Amino acid sequence: MTKKTAVITGAGQGLGRAMAMRLAADGFHVVCVDVNSDAAAETARMVGGEPHVCDISNRDAVHDLGAKVTACDVLVNNAGIWSFESLLESTEEQAERVIHVNVLGTMWCTQAFVPHMRRAGGGSIINVSSAAAWTQSPGIGVYPATKTAVESLTKTFALELGPDNIRVNAIGPGLIVSDGTAANYEGNRMNERAQGVPMRRVGSPVDIANVVSFLAGPDSSYVSGQVMYVDGGISAGTQKR
Template identity: 45%
Template structure:
């Protein structure tokens, strides 16, 4: 198949999704930036790609996204949401929001977009998980369970889609400073730097630290990798409560 390879990045309006769209464009991909947020139009301008307003939990919206594709080589299931509240305060509505966007959204995109990828000769799916899928932290609520489900979905999909020439992997960020994170890691740069110093690699991560890993898994260099979860977390997910407690609480 000739022409530029095509990538779809969900949750592309901000943060890791935005940076990933920019990175993939720099790597030679034609980028379809998908998000509910109208700011996704700016990302399309930056990448020379196309913006699609899409709610990944809506099957019809995801099907419409698929219908607009003639080719697909890389799918980045980045759309996600977190709510760090204790389990005792997790309502049914909050549960459904976190699980639907993180898990159902990834599943719907996988089911609906991979047929296009298969017709294109195969490709790479990269799901976004979190170090909290493996590392326990108090008051994280249902979010770790959602990301643990993404890990399991990744491994299952790797097996089921391999015969179609589709690789499925996941990237697990650690503490990444994005617009969505806001003051989660501290209200000032100094405070964020102080907390970041407790992480083994000495700092809070940036979206670029994740987009490069995604670009690698999307590339032919990763052609023999599937069913893997690669944590890009600066070492905080090593399970040492010392790092985890100090980095979050300061």
């Protein structure tokens, strides 16, 4: 039987690499997309997949990628960036870059890979939002707003693509120790940060990959337009009285 294909953006490290490993273990052929060519190649080597270098914020490059990749049954729009500055002081360059990658990148990749899913008779798209979409904290510029937008895109695409048997959902990770966030947990900050989580631990990329596996597979066959927070309870509300 031919393997199904999963395309993962930002697969070169962090959550994306863990997703690639899990979906490969689930039996998918994994297309590892990253702006960093060495990282994409390394993940592809680890999972026996296919590396592709692409900046997802570049619509033409993404559409070229869509033409090069022959199949896509699952698309994980995982690549995302953030920058630490107050919203008030965010420069045009900082704000635009984060919006272009997180919001427009998600749109361009969806546009590029939906035709493959239509040809195959269906598919599953998983967008990576963040608990920060609704549980705001100051000092990360437009990042939370971009993740709120990703959740809105998720619902609109779910409505538009449902008739094609394409499901569209989002995952909202909480505090996850990844390559990109490791510096936030140095010294005893790991314990400090864990105290802010109802479950009293920060998460690992595997916690996220497990839920990607569920949303990619047949057990979620009637789930669409949903956002699932994988955050140890952070998004449930405040713990303060």
